Amino acid sequence: MNLIYSLISLLMIVTNLCKQLRVKLKIKMINKINEFVQRLSTKCEPQDLIVAFEKLKSIERAKFIVNKSTTSKFQRFMCYFIFIFNNIAVSRYLILGLTNDKTLQFILGDHFATFNERTFFNIMIYLANYQGMTMNYFNIHLNNFVDKPFTRILEDYVESITTYKGELYLSNYHNRLVRKWYTYGIRIMIFFTYLIVIYAFITNFLIVVTERKDLRTLYVQLSLLCVFQYFKHFSSFSTNWFLLHWFITILFTYCRLSSFTTVFNNQLESSQGQKTFIFELQKFNNWLDSFNRQISLTTLFIFSYLSFFTVVIVYYGSQHNFVHTGINVLFRVASVASPLIISLFCYFVSFIPRKGKRLHLMIYKLSTFNCKDAQLMLKRLEILDRFSYRKIGLYLNENKLICNHFSIIFLLECIGLYLLMYTNINKRALVSY
Structure with missing residues (x-):
């Protein structure tokens, strides 16, 4: 009997400890959420934007996003090499969608060889990736062959904050708005790009592994997957870099128009x-x-x-x-x-x-x-x-x-x-x- 009472009391103690631990975890989670919301709602100071901009510049160097000011021949060579290689890699989906040759399917690494709709899936992946390649091409053209690209306005904005010469005719509210979205946009771009790359790699890996294949075909497809995904992540950064600048430029345009209306009234x-x-x-x-x-x-x-x-x-x-x-x-x-x-x-x-x-x-x-x-x-x-x-x-x-x-x-x-x-x-x- 004493043993039963001891077990019951021990069970009650463990239950109370679990409840207390659960309450503490809930409080900690709520505090974390509140801290995150407060961080989003706080004003981004000019120094935060400068730090984020420097981080963006380091990503441009690491991911071979070049412009006219880039003097490194290696950077330029890698930029064009990655663009050409990724175009060839994307074109293989079009070839696989247009042919039923088993040898080509083995050499090019057809992930959907055992699917009934293999032609459709290859064509769809080609169409989706070709959109990104088009934006990569425009990105290279914009940064290297246009005298005054629209992305330069954002560099001028950060430079005006750095030199304290005024912030390109923006009111205080809209200045804070642009600064906040620019700062968080850079962080979101990095996180979102890595998320897309990891998701694409896991999805393709599962498709390759779960389908019934012999070991030789499996080895070829996994090797091609690793190589193509590695080079494709450079293009993903280039595409999202362009989309970030495009989005912030539109926001900047809206804020400048709003600032003009404010100035007109005052x-x-x-x-x-x-x-x-x-x-x-x-x-x-x-x-x-x-x-x-x-x-x-x-x-x-x-x-x-x-x-x-x-x-x-x-x-x-x-x-x-x-x-x-x-x-x-x-x-x-x-x-x-x-x-x-x-x-x-x-x-x-x-x-x-x-x-x-x-x-x-x-x-x-x-x-x-x-x-x-x-x-x-x-x-x-x-x-x-x-x-x-x-x-x-x-x-x-x-x-x-x-x-x-x-x-x-x-x-x-x-x-x-x-x-x-x-x-x-x-x-x-x-x-x-």
Whole structure:
């Protein structure tokens, strides 16, 4: 009896200790979450941005992202070598998708050799990777063959903070906003890139190992996987580097437009203030036109490519049943997530023309003020005429402004392309049947 009572008391003590430990772990987890949220909500000081920028520069050197200022021949050689090698590595998926030769499948390392839809999977992986290779090519072209790339504005911004010369005509609130997103964007880019690389490696590794293969084929495919994934992670960093600069540049554009509206309401009582305001606005508008020219062809290609790729994913996610359940789930999720992400992106970009429209109305109001300076009056009419001819905002090409109606237009075009694909593919299937 005493032994039973002792065991019961011991069990109660252990239970109480477990409860106390669980409570302590919950409190510690809550404190960690609160600390993380507070860190995100705190202001990023200029020194934090400078440290993050230096970290980004070290990544550029380590991942062979070069520009005109790079004088190292080894850096340049590795940049072009990695780009060419990755293009060849991506092209192997296209070759595997177009051939049924067993020898080529063995040499090139076809991961999907035992899949019924091996041709489709190889073509889809080629299309997905080719998008990244296109952005790598544009990245090299932008950094080496463009006199004033739009990414330079961010380096100028960090340099202005370092030298304490003012921060490119931003209000205090928008200055903190850009600084915060730039600092956290660099950290997120590093984490997100490594996450993609690790996920891609684990996924391909599981596909290679779980399928039934002889040891020789398994050895060849694992060797190719390690080599290709190693070189591909350089291109992943280059692609995400470009996307980070593109995103922060759009945010910077929005913050500058908001700063202009703030300045208009506060500091335009004198003729000198109006002259400074118009001069800065003209400089900004020239830079925005240059940004649109640099990005227009690339943005048009990316949107066209993504539209087609999204429609293919939605079609096969809704109309085709794959043998593997995991692939079915993957296509179902991707068919919902892809249009949603692109629509949210268009909505995010549409804030810029809204601010631009408001600024246009302010310039019109400014041009109605009485003024004795004839040169200032002409400048006001000139910039008003310029904004009337070409609205402020981001353009898909020279004429298509990405506005708040663009998401609806994009979705309608995708639906039309989906119906066209559905009609043609099902018509062929009925004829062959």
